[in-house]
Amino acid sequence: MDSMSITRTSRHRYPQLQGRARSLLWLVLVLLVALALAAGGCQRVTEPEVPATQTVIDSMGRQVELPKQIAKIVSVSPTATEIVFAVGAGDRVVGVDEYSNYPPEAQDLPKVGGYLDVNVEAIVALQPDVVLVSTIHRETVEQLGSLGIKCVVVEPRNVEDVYTAMLTVAQMSGQSGQAQSVIDQMKETIAAVAAKVRDIPADERRLVFYEVWDDPLMSAGPETYIHEIIVLSGGRNLTEDADTDYPIIGYEVVVARDPHVVIYPTYHGGIGLSAETLSDRPGWSGLTAVRENRIQGIDADIVSRGGPRIAEAVAEMARLIYPELFR
Amino acid sequence: MARVPAGKAGSEGTAGHTTPAARRRWFALALAVLLPLALVMAIGFGSTRIPAGEVVRIIGVGARRAVGLGLPVAPGLPPDTAETIVLLIRLPRTLLAAVCGAALSVAGAAFQAVFRNPLADPYILGASSGGALGAAAAILLGLPATPLARLSLPAAAFVGALLAVMLAYTLARRAGGGSPVVLLLAGVVVGAWTSSLLSLLMYFSGRFLAQIVFWLMGGFGGATWRSLAIVSPYMLAGGFVVVTRTKELNALTMGDDAAMGMGVDAERSRRLLVAGATLLTAAAVAVSGPIGFVGLIVPHLVRLVVGADHWRLLPGAAATGALLMVLADTAARTVLAPSELPVGIITALLGGPFFLWLLTRRGYGAWFGGARR
Numbered sequence: 044m045d046s047m048s049i050t051r052t053s054r055h056r057y058p059q060l061q062g063r064a065r066s067l068l069w070l071v072l073v074l075l076v077a078l079a080l081a082a083g084g085c086q087r088v089t090e091p092e093v094p095a096t097q098t099v100i101d102s103m104g105r106q107v108e109l110p111k112q113i114a115k116i117v118s119v120s121p122t123a124t125e126i127v128f129a130v131g132a133g134d135r136v137v138g139v140d141e142y143s144n145y146p147p148e149a150q151d152l153p154k155v156g157g158y159l160d161v162n163v164e165a166i167v168a169l170q171p172d173v174v175l176v177s178t179i180h181r182e183t184v185e186q187l188g189s190l191g192i193k194c195v196v197v198e199p200r201n202v203e204d205v206y207t208a209m210l211t212v213a214q215m216s217g218q219s220g221q222a223q224s225v226i227d228q229m230k231e232t233i234a235a236v237a238a239k240v241r242d243i244p245a246d247e248r249r250l251v252f253y254e255v256w257d258d259p260l261m262s263a264g265p266e267t268y269i270h271e272i273i274v275l276s277g278g279r280n281l282t283e284d285a286d287t288d289y290p291i292i293g294y295e296v297v298v299a300r301d302p303h304v305v306i307y308p309t310y311h312g313g314i315g316l317s318a319e320t321l322s323d324r325p326g327w328s329g330l331t332a333v334r335e336n337r338i339q340g341i342d343a344d345i346v347s348r349g350g351p352r353i354a355e356a357v358a359e360m361a362r363l364i365y366p367e368l369f370r
Numbered sequence: 371m372a373r374v375p376a377g378k379a380g381s382e383g384t385a386g387h388t389t390p391a392a393r394r395r396w397f398a399l400a401l402a403v404l405l406p407l408a409l410v411m412a413i414g415f416g417s418t419r420i421p422a423g424e425v426v427r428i429i430g431v432g433a434r435r436a437v438g439l440g441l442p443v444a445p446g447l448p449p450d451t452a453e454t455i456v457l458l459i460r461l462p463r464t465l466l467a468a469v470c471g472a473a474l475s476v477a478g479a480a481f482q483a484v485f486r487n488p489l490a491d492p493y494i495l496g497a498s499s500g501g502a503l504g505a506a507a508a509i510l511l512g513l514p515a516t517p518l519a520r521l522s523l524p525a526a527a528f529v530g531a532l533l534a535v536m537l538a539y540t541l542a543r544r545a546g547g548g549s550p551v552v553l554l555l556a557g558v559v560v561g562a563w564t565s566s567l568l569s570l571l572m573y574f575s576g577r578f579l580a581q582i583v584f585w586l587m588g589g590f591g592g593a594t595w596r597s598l599a600i601v602s603p604y605m606l607a608g609g610f611v612v613v614t615r616t617k618e619l620n621a622l623t624m625g626d627d628a629a630m631g632m633g634v635d636a637e638r639s640r641r642l643l644v645a646g647a648t649l650l651t652a653a654a655v656a657v658s659g660p661i662g663f664v665g666l667i668v669p670h671l672v673r674l675v676v677g678a679d680h681w682r683l684l685p686g687a688a689a690t691g692a693l694l695m696v697l698a699d700t701a702a703r704t705v706l707a708p709s710e711l712p713v714g715i716i717t718a719l720l721g722g723p724f725f726l727w728l729l730t731r732r733g734y735g736a737w738f739g740g741a742r743r
Contacts, residue, residue: 258523259584259591259712282708290709291584292417293591295459299418299451310577325462325594326454 099215101196102208103178109193113216115171119161119183123175123197124149125350126209129225132216138169145344145352163187173215199349201271202233209351229354233275236361239368240277249364252281252302252332253346254316259291268353269346276361278304298326304364305332308343316340339363390677397675401689408693409468412700413460417707420452432457463593464696466601467713470590470654471664471695472688473605477647477654478665479672479687480612483619483680484643485550491666492651495557495644496534498660499564501652504530505659506571506582523585524600524656531652534564539644550640588659588714590699597657604653611646612684615639619680661714663721664691664698670728 095111117138118124124143127136133148138155153169156162161183166174167190174194176184184194197212199205206226213222240248251273255261263269264285273280281302282290307316318336322328332338341363345356362369388396413429414420420428431453477492485494493499508526538560539553546552572582612619618639621629626636654661672686695713698720702713 256581258581259589259710285709286706287709290706291589291591291712292708293459293463293703293710295455296417296708298454298459301451326458329454 097215099195099211101211102198102204103196105196107173107193107195109173109195109215113172115169116173116175116216117155117166117169117171118143118175119155119158119166119180120175120177120197121145121344122177122199122348122350123208123212125348125352126197126205126212127175127216129222129351130209130213130216130218131221132212132218135216137171138166145350163190167192175212200266201268201349202275202353205229205349205351205353208349225351229351232354233357236276236357240361240365243277243365248277248279249303250281250300251278251304251306251364252297252300254305254307255289257307257316257320260294260297261289262292262296264288264290268349268356272346272353272356272360273364275357276364278360278364294324294326297324297330301330302332303335303337305330305338306341306360306363307338308346309340310343394676394682397686401686401693405468405689405693405696408696408700409464412464412467412696413456415700416455416460416703418452418455420456424452425456428453428456429461432461458595459593462595462598463590464699466593466598466657467590467695467699468692469598469601469605470658470661471668471691471693471698473609473650473654473691474661474665474695475668475672475687475691476609476612476684477650479669479680479683480619480643480647481665482669483623484640484647485554486623486625487550487554488670489666490554491662492647492654493561493660493662493665494554495538495648496561496564497531497648497651497655499561499568500534500537501527501531501655501660502582502586503534503564503568503571504528505585506568506575509578509581509585510571510575521596521600524597527659528604528652528656531655532648534560535644535648535652539641553644584712585659586714587712588661588717589702589710589712590658591710593657601653601657604649608646608649608651608653609688611642612650615643615646616680616684618643619684620678623678659712659714661695661717663717663725664695667721667725667728668694670725674728674731 096108097111099107099109101107113132114135115137116127116132116135118127118136119140121140121143124136124139125145127133128146128149133146136149136152138153139149140161141154141157143149143152153165155165155169159179161180163183163186166187171192174183174187174192175197176194177198178196180194180196184196187194195211195215197208199208206229209222209226210219213219253263253269253273255263255269262282262285263273263280264287265280265283267288270280270283281297281300282292285292305316305321316338318333318338321330321333321338327333341356341359345352345359358369410422410425414422414425474492478490481490481492481494482488484490504526505523507530508523511522535557538557541560542549542553542556545556572579575582617632618629618634621632621634622636622639622643629636629639651665668691669683669687672683672690676682676686695717698716699713701716702711705711
């Protein structure tokens with residue numbers, strides 16, 4: 044602006060004002076150089092931060108480029124929330140979904156919607172460096188991606204995957220050390236259970252019916268955490284031959300296979316099964332589990348989420364299946 | 371009187387060129403043989419195979435012991451597994467499937483006559499969405515899984531189905547007297563509105579969503595002697611009202627004026643028939659959820675063979691509906707064993723193409739045009 048007005052003025056009064064114009068031009072030049080220097084200085088200060096990124100490979104095999112320093116994390120998956128807190132990055136979580144109820148401090152964080160109805164606007168407002176999602180959030184991932192917000196899918200499918208997911212989350216938030224020690228503890232817990240049930244012969248391993256739901260009657264298939272937890276606890280899953288993850292089964296399947304133990308999920312003091320309820324089902328009063336009253340509840344969240352508490356779930360399941368071995 | 375032109379499509383049934391009377395005899399005979407056969411076969415099939423001879427023997431034993439009313443075979447003793455499965459699980463389940471198939475088919479035939487509309491099915495007045503709303507409410511109220519609370523779901527579904535139809539009926543009477551077209555519209559609107567309430571409940575249902583969805587797909591997985599005992603009185607009452615009104619049904623298919631000429635009070639018969647058919651439908655919905663297509667297709671299929679006279683159509687539809695539902699439930703239990711499919715998926719999957727095939731048959735489409743003129 045200034046230089047514009049100067050040139051315009053100098054066109055008319057060039058001979059008289061030459062000296063003053065020159066000094067003004069010099070002043071402007073000096074100011075411009077100073078500004079450029081200042082800007083350049085600024086650039087030099089921020090340079091190590093802005094371009095420095097890291098590449099993360101998530102549970103779906105996607106390569107996601109993230110800033111090297113992760114300061115703000117949003118998690119819309121209860122499993123991912125548990126993992127972030129377990130690896131010691133919980134203080135950087137700025138928002139979670141409504142179902143993220145563990146650890147307790149996650150419950151006090153701002154909510155960004157439910158499981159299927161994630162509120163994209165709420166996430167954008169939090170300006171996170173990364174959003175942890177599960178595989179059902181495909182649409183959310185696309186929406187957030189178009190707004191320049193990066194998502195990492197955290198969806199482990201078995202215990203081995205849980206370790207991998209924990210390491211991935213730990214690495215991106217610079218917490219690898221703590222993650223490794225948590226994983227070592229988990230492996231120790233599972234190994235301790237394995238040591239106690241190792242000598243039970245295959246034909247004496249107790250048959251476990253895990254009742255996922257009562258109406259319709261649902262069980263757990265061979266590709267689920269529940270199945271893996273039962274096997275790691277030294278039991279046999281009643282429906283290890285099912286084609287689907289949570290097959291609907293008839294009452295007759297349970298009667299014909301006659302489980303030794305019935306385990307059902309408890310939802311924070313919700314529905315509970317009892318010998319009375321089970322005996323009410325047609326033909327179930329003669330079941331071994333009912334006659335010997337081996338009907339037990341287990342926290343639904345620790346068995347269905349592939350989180351850091353899965354080792355705890357194995358220990359608990361083993362205690363329910365073989366109470367005499369774990370006193 | 372309301373003779374079906376499709377009678378000329380002679381390749382129907384077992385024989386080539388037969389008179390309608392002979393064809394009807396063959397049809398009756400086939401049903402009389404196939405229905406018991408299907409029942410025995412259905413009870414033998416499942417995640418555990420039980421030979422037909424063994425099935426018959428066990429049923430004989432059970433009949434002699436007269437355990438039929440939900441009493442445990444012998445309390446305290448570990449019972450024989452095959453006996454338990456046949457007597458306490460598969461027999462009540464198969465019978466319930468048969469009864470519901472029959473009820474839905476008879477109700478469908480009645481509604482098609484009452485509305486003079488081939489598209490009518492048992493759920494035309496909102497019984498399925500009303501029942502679903504009741505069931506969803508019962509599920510969400512989250513009663514503990516105690517034996518008594520297990521009855522709250524069918525009870526709520528039954529009441530919901532009745533209320534929806536009563537609402538449609540009351541609205542229709544206010545709007546247009548006894549006109550069947552107004553009733554049809556009221557039913558469709560009440561059904562849609564009830565569905566939106568159901569969607570609202572489902573949106574807030576959290577982890578109960580899956581249970582509501584599975585209920586909506588329909589099935590006999592929870593069947594017990596008790597569920598059979600609960601629905602039987604309503605089925606008998608509703609069935610009696612409809613089956614004893616074959617003359618009125620025949621008259622109504624020809625229009626109110628013609629009915630009046632035959633000495634039938636169209637509006638009164640319609641009211642009673644709607645009540646009876648609704649009772650049948652609501653009872654079925656209560657224990658099995660809404661199972662589609664059976665109540666729509668079976669009346670058409672049977673009409674094709676025995677003609678439109680309800681004196682023959684209703685028993686034929688009842689037997690055919692029972693047979694098809696038993697077969698569908700057997701498929702539901704066996705194709706993915708040990709998993710089960712909801713039976714509503716099977717009836718819709720097979721029923722849709724079958725109905726289209728029926729429509730493309732020479733002469734059958736014409737009957738619709740003819741009947742509605």
